[in-house]
Amino acid sequence: MSEAPTDAPSFIYLASQSPRRRQLLDQIGVRHELLLPRDDEDAESLEAEKPGELAAAYVERVTRAKLWAAHLRLRKSGLPDAPILCADTTVVLGRRILGKPVDAADAARTLRLLSGKTHRVITAVAVGAAGGEWRAASTSRVRFAVVPEHVIEAYVASGEPFGKAGAYAIQSSVAAWIERIDGSHSGIMGLPLYETAQLLKKAGVGGF
Numbered sequence: 001m002s003e004a005p006t007d008a009p010s011f012i013y014l015a016s017q018s019p020r021r022r023q024l025l026d027q028i029g030v031r032h033e034l035l036l037p038r039d040d041e042d043a044e045s046l047e048a049e050k051p052g053e054l055a056a057a058y059v060e061r062v063t064r065a066k067l068w069a070a071h072l073r074l075r076k077s078g079l080p081d082a083p084i085l086c087a088d089t090t091v092v093l094g095r096r097i098l099g100k101p102v103d104a105a106d107a108a109r110t111l112r113l114l115s116g117k118t119h120r121v122i123t124a125v126a127v128g129a130a131g132g133e134w135r136a137a138s139t140s141r142v143r144f145a146v147v148p149e150h151v152i153e154a155y156v157a158s159g160e161p162f163g164k165a166g167a168y169a170i171q172s173s174v175a176a177w178i179e180r181i182d183g184s185h186s187g188i189m190g191l192p193l194y195e196t197a198q199l200l201k202k203a204g205v206g207g208f
Contacts, residue, residue: 008206009129013084015070016190020171021087024191029207030200035070035077035084043069047088047099055092055122060137063088063124071128083129083203089190091166092120098166107161108152111174114166115147118180121166123187127199134199138192140183142170147177 013035014021025032037043046065049058066086074084091098093113101107124137155174161167168174170181170188186193201208 008204009082011082012205013074013082015066015084015086018190020189021191024186024189024193028193028197035073038073041069049097055090055097056137058097059088059090059122059124063126067126067128081130083127083205085127087123087125087191089121089123089165092122093117100163100165101161101167104156107156107167110167111147111152111155114144116144118143121188123190123192125192125196125199127203129203131204134202136195136199138184138187138195140181140188142178142188143180145177145179
């Protein structure tokens with residue numbers, strides 16, 4: 001890593017409620033503050049799918065929408081200026097986007113769909129700063145073994161699938177049923193670290 005310029009931003013804003021993204025930024029030593037949606041924002045509506053939209057286009061559109069919303073939030077907040085990082089992750093089986101489960105039945109149904117198959121995980125990342133906007137995407141493939149019904153039921157009962165695209169987290173117990181990964185482990189978690197570091201470097205964030 002190169003020495004940071006003296007005028008490099010000392011921190012970034014992370015516009016995400018994901019604890020996993022916070023952990024991953026900590027892992028690469030990026031100081032960050034949360035810039036979360038206010039009570040009057042309908043953040044979930046940003047993730048609504050459009051009919052016929054392909055997964056790659058969907059995840060990139062949602063990420064840009066999150067970034068625009070975060071820029072507006074920052075301007076209204078009166079907080080000091082700093083680069084903003086946003087990301088969105090989607091799980092795709094064939095051309096079908098598997099979002100966050102709405103309830104236990106939906107979570108179990110999603111896990112049954114993934115059982116014994118290979119799916120894609122696409123994570124798009126965007127960084128916005130005074131100097132511009134930079135974006136990247138990471139696509140990985142994940143192969144599940146056949147997951148027994150009792151394992152699916154116990155996993156759903158644990159509450160782990162909720163709030164997660166595809167109804168699972170790769171760092172959870174369900175990883176025991178993942179046969180193979182082709183791609184970025186951190187990207188599957190929700191923030192591909194190589195791509196993220198490159199974007200932060202372009203935004204002038206020190207340390208890269």
